[in-house]
Amino acid sequence: MGVTLRLYDSATRTVRDFVPRTPGQVGMYLCGLTVQSGPHIGHLRSGVNNDVLRRWLMRSGFKVTMVRNITDIDDKVLAKSIEQSEPFWAIAYRNELVLGAAYRALNVLSPTYEPRATGHIPEMHQLIGQLIEGGHAYPATDGSGDVYFDVRSYPDYGELSGQRPDAMEPAADAPARAKRDPVDFALWKGERSDEPAEAYWPSPWGRGRPGWHIECSAMCWRYLGAEFDIHGGGLDLLFPHHENEVAQSRAAGLPFARYWVHNGLLNLGATKMSKSLGNVIDLDALMSLGVRPAEVRYYLAQPHYRSVIDFSEAALQEAATAYRRVESFVVHAVERVGAVEPGELPAEFVEAMDDDLNTSRALAVLHDAVRLGNAALAADEDVKEPLARVRAMLDTFGLDPLEAHWSGAAAGGAADDLTSTVDALVQLALQQRELARTRRDWTAADAVRDQLRQAGVIVEDTPHGPRWSIANGR
Known part of the structure; x- marks a missing residue:
């Protein structure tokens, strides 16, 4: 481009030119969720931000392998598991x-691979063995x-x-009694009597389970090789998780990630959203505020990915209104000229996205195009080109x-049938309204x-007849 x-x-x-390890190909790893509970909006931000990055890489001509x-x-x-007396x-x-x-609702593309930590115990054993040997x-x-990993x-x-x-x-992450140094961290945790018996695997060092950090190193290695392009995740993972990943991977002889891309956090008031603190909002809670998944995605994608988002309902509703303006133009334009295929991207949009994924500036270009498109609609001019750009x-x-x-x-016949039924009922009411207007019965x-x-x-x-929409975009 x-x-x-x-x-x-x-x-x-620093902001660096992105040069992939293999021309035309990109390997991405995103630290996914620890699934002791469902995702909150902060986790969804990470998913959406990395999905936009992935889509931009694809749009730029790269073949992307995405691991989450x-x-x-x-x-x-x-x-x-202990708290709920249920298997982990x-x-x-x-x-x-x-x-x-939740990811599907927000139109986050499925990863190329989505490995579970429990499926990669042998790779973890191999890495730990190499670290001990070295x-x-x-x-x-x-x-x-x-x-333990010997940090020093x-x-x-x-x-x-x-x-x-x-x-x-x-x-x-483990008792300090057997460590050579208190800062050393656990690669493998031996069996304990106060934890579920099914949570352990045989190993050369006895029955146990993996430490958190070795899990990601093993899965990166398995699916992306010794060296890959982009490692992503929330800024809260920078230390100790990502620092420990780097140390243990490179100590084992793996070059590991070439670029580290961290998204900013999402706060409720002045507090970082954290499942451990209980101050969480999930997708269902957002839907109850009268917004749709597309509007939530817009809200999460609009700020620069490295910025901090201070969540508020007012900001969410403002983002929803902005997206509805764009959506309204697309619907009106399609009514006028049909579903024109997406066209070329404006140069200013490309420049913004290539500038460290400056989504806020890119969306400003989008809204400028929508304003021009609406002006063309109002003047009864051709809107094919503006629609294609938008x-x-x-x-x-x-x-x-x-x-x-x-x-x-994508939802199948049930959603289509419901839309058709509502449209038929509304059209019937509009016919009655038009008959009343014809006989100049304005009250009716x-x-x-x-x-x-x-x-x-x-x-x-x-000018082309009445059209209807659901109030508040719902």
């Missing part, structure tokens, strides 16, 4: 289904079955996050209202319109 994509790399703390993992064995999952795998799978449904890890000598054996520890071992607090930009964001996912075609005509409004249907008179 003539402009090089530039991305902010957390490792170098499921952490289904972890301290938090086991704590929930049942809790994990139930919440995995909720997560998948002098970067050691089994505990107290008979616990734990294996890796001189570059802290390069990603800026943390240095001398200034770090003890790693809290659809192309919306497609990049996964927000084209004519896409099957949003238009209802206004009464029909008012009754439709009370039912949630807005009627708009246009």
